Amino acid sequence: MLKFFAPAIFSFVVMILGLGLDHFFPQDWFKGYLRFGWYLAAYxxxxxxxxxxxxxxxxxxDLFSEFFLMGIATLGAFAIGEYPEGVAVMLFYSIGEVFQGMAVKRAKTNIKTLLDQRPDQVTVLEGNTTKTIKAGKAKIGDIIQLRPGEKLGLDGELLSEKASFNTAALTGESRPDSKEKGAVVLAGMVxxxxxxxxxVTTAYTDSKLSRILELVQNATAQKAPTELFIRKFAKIYTPIVVYLAIGICLLPYLFVQDYEFSDWLYxxxxxxVISCPCGLVISIPLGYFGGIGAASKNGILFKGSNFLDSLAEIKEVVMDKTGTMTEGVFNVQEVRLQPDFKDKKILDLVNALESKSTHPIASAIKDYVGEIDSGIVLEEVEEIAGHGLKASVEGKELLVGNFKLMDKFSIPYSLNTTGIIYxxxxxxxxxxxxxxxxxxxxxxxxxxxxxxxxKSMNIGITMLSGDKSNVVSFVAxxxxxxNSFGxxxxxxxxxxxxxxxxxxGTVAFVGDGVNDAPVVAISxxxxxxxGLGSDATIxxxxxxxxxxxxxxxxMAISIGKKTKxxxxxxxxxxxxxxVLVLILGALGLATMWAAVFADVGVALLAILNAIRIQKMKFN
Incomplete structure (x- = not known):
């Protein structure tokens, strides 16, 4: 850290000594080239x-940059003999830059530490022996042995009967999460x-954690409207203030009797110096970056700072039911088969077909029926969005899904489902x-x-689902x-x-299934x-x-509102x-020291305010 502050410390010490020499020694001793060289060394x-x-x-x-403004202002200060003030402007600006760099680095480190939890190496079982290899070289189908305290390097399926994991890297929650055999476990879990x-079920680069890390790293590229406005504003504003400064220096010659060039130049x-927009240009992106970091710390990932702004303005949250407001962990309650089908064969067929789906219902059926019969050969398997599954077994059509699927294929049935809430x-x-x-x-x-x-935030709520209206109404x-619709x-x-x-007005949609991807896209x-969400929706x-x-x-909405x-x-x-110091400066009532505070002091305070969000609690 010292190396970052070294130039500022050197300049500060030399400037203070120069001010001391200015004050305590006669002006005829410390003047001219000696005084200029002294302050130049500090500058x-x-x-x-x-x-x-x-x-x-x-x-x-890009002529009218903040660097150009600082440069001409401080060189001008040297030109009229105001050496200490010229040094002070650059000194405090450089301190502000160091603090900004530290704040951004800290935010990036927080995000990276929370998310990039993948170990470089994994232990792979090969027969009765183990072998340590680079995580990136592990292949789908490899068996990883994970000792207590080790982080999982890739997404996979738990083969052990039971295991307990710390999922803080992924969720922000440090409490243990117990898993049973067959459960999905993700890279980053301890x-x-x-x-x-x-x-291993997913390649290293395709793991959920890898994709999440990429999303967060790319998030700062998506600028918020406020941030974009300020950057555009600065490009228009900066040349205007340069021309105004020229006017302040030269125009009074036409109207003021005792015009002194050096006074008006000052x-x-x-x-x-006052007009430099660096405080805004620095602190606004840092504010959004801090919001992204605070959200990541709580297991919420924003793909861009623009979505912090958007979420802050949400009027209605529309949500799916299954996997969003309900656990998405189903259990079979009862089986009602027609007289002609009262045998295990039909359930084995259903189990085999549902195994082709990622829907949680498939797991419930497998838990109820048991292991999948490997002798069943399914052909022409097709998933019909919003309806269910269709396949051919030995040339015979098999349909498993909701009653809309029955209607779609003109399957006659006599059943009143009105009173059933399952x-x-x-x-x-x-x-x-x-x-x-x-x-x-x-x-x-x-x-x-x-x-x-x-409701306490005055945000409306609507539930939408492909599930039965009765079930949706019951949960709602x-x-x-x-408001609910099934x-x-x-x-x-x-x-x-x-x-x-x-x-x-503005709507947020929350969902987890493949079927939710289109509605997620248009909200x-x-x-x-x-966690349970499909890759397409994520x-x-x-x-x-x-x-x-x-x-x-x-919580995400609160973070968006606080960031904004x-x-x-x-x-x-x-x-x-x-604006206040600009007016005072134009009237000759503000010194360069006031200008330093108005520029760099404001920037420092804005930076401290921006990083404050990273320490806030939103529970």
Whole structure:
């Protein structure tokens, strides 16, 4: 850290000694070339890097940069003999730059430490022996042995009967997460208790953690509207103040009787130093970066600072049911088969076909039926969005899905589903209705807290789902969600969200399934549940919630609102101080020291305000 401050420390010491010589020794001793050389020695370590950047900017065609303003103001101060003030401007500017660099580095380190938890090496089982290899060289199908305290390097399937993991790197939650055999485990999780074995299911570069890290690293490239406005504003504002400074220096010659060039030049230089927009240009991006860092620390990933702004303006949160407000962990409640199908064969066929799906219902059926019969050969397997699955078994058609699937393929059935509040899985075989299974899901522990907090923030809530209307209404009533719609196909969800946007304004949609990707894409802010969520939805979403907890939805909105508040505090504070000192400077009532505070002092205070969000708690 000392090496970053070394030029500023040297300049500060030499400047203070120079001020001492100015004060305690006669002016005829410490003047002329000696005084100029002394302060020049203080100026060069902090001033040369700025002048170098100004020269580079000019070569690129950007004449009116903040570096150009600082350069002409301080060189002008030297030209009229105001050496200490010229040094002070560059000195405090360089200190501000160091603090800014430290703040950005800290924010980046926080994000990287939280997310890039992948170990460089993994232990792979080869027969009865183990071999340590680079994590990037592990292949899909390899068996990784994970000792207590070790981090998992790749996504995989747990082969051990039970294991407990710390998922803080992914979710921000440090409490143990117990997994059972067959469960999905992700890169970055830390094994806690016993030696565990994991089968690699995803390549190193395609792991969920790798994609998340890439998203966060790219997030700063997506600029918020406020940030873009300030940068455009600075490009227009800077040349204007340069011309105003020239006017302040020269125009009074036409109107003032006792015109002194050096006095009016000094006023113009003060005006230039004050007008430098570096405080805004530095602190606003840093404010958004701090918001992204604070969200990442809590297991919420923003793909760009523009989505912090968008989420702060949300009027309505539209959410899916399964996997968002409910656990997405289903259990078969009952099986009702037609008389002609009362045997295990039909359930084995259903189990085999559902194994081709990633939907949580498939796991529930497997848990109920048992292991998949390897003798069943499925052909022409097709997933019909919003309906279910279709396949051919020995030339006979097999359909498994909702009752819309039965209607689509003109399968006759006589069943009143009105009073059933469970999810129904209908079955048809050889063109005949074979029966149905009822499957129940449980509401997430923090779902009610989520609804209550959104209501306290005056944000509307709507639940949309492809599940039965009865089931959706039951869950919505239990959580006091005012608006709910069920039996929706993906395209119908899209239409509903468009209607809600037209009525309410800005809308965020929260979902987790493949079917949710289209509606996530058309919402103002798409939020994906990153644990159980499908890859397509996570890729499409603007915000990813790592641990699937809906309570992170209002937390994300709070972070967006607080970030925007801090950014506008910085804008208001910087402009307010600058306008006041600009007027005083033009009137000759402000010195270069006041200009230093108005520029660099304001920048420092704005930076400190911007990084404050990283220490806030949003629980």
């Amino acid at each position: 060069i370590p902090v001033g040369f890097p700025v002048l170098k950047e100004a020269f580079k900017s000019i070569l690129k065609g 094994n806690l208790n016993t030696v565990s074995q994991v089968k 006023r113009a230089l003060v005006f230039l 999810t129904l899985v209908a079955i048809a075989y050889e063109g005949k209705f074979a029966g149905y299974l009822t499957i129940a899901d449980s509401i997430k522990a923090d779902a009610q807290q989520t609804v209550d907090r959104l 009533d239990k959580l006091s969600i005012p 039996d929706l196909l993906p395209e119908e969800k899209v239409e509903k969200v468009r209607e809600i946007k037209a009525q309410k 103002d802010v798409g939020v994906a549940m990153g 890729e499409t979403a603007d915000v990813v919630i790592q641990d699937d907890r809906p309570s992170k939805i209002p 508040q801090i950014v506008w505090q910085n804008i208001g504070f910087a402009f307010g101080i600058k």
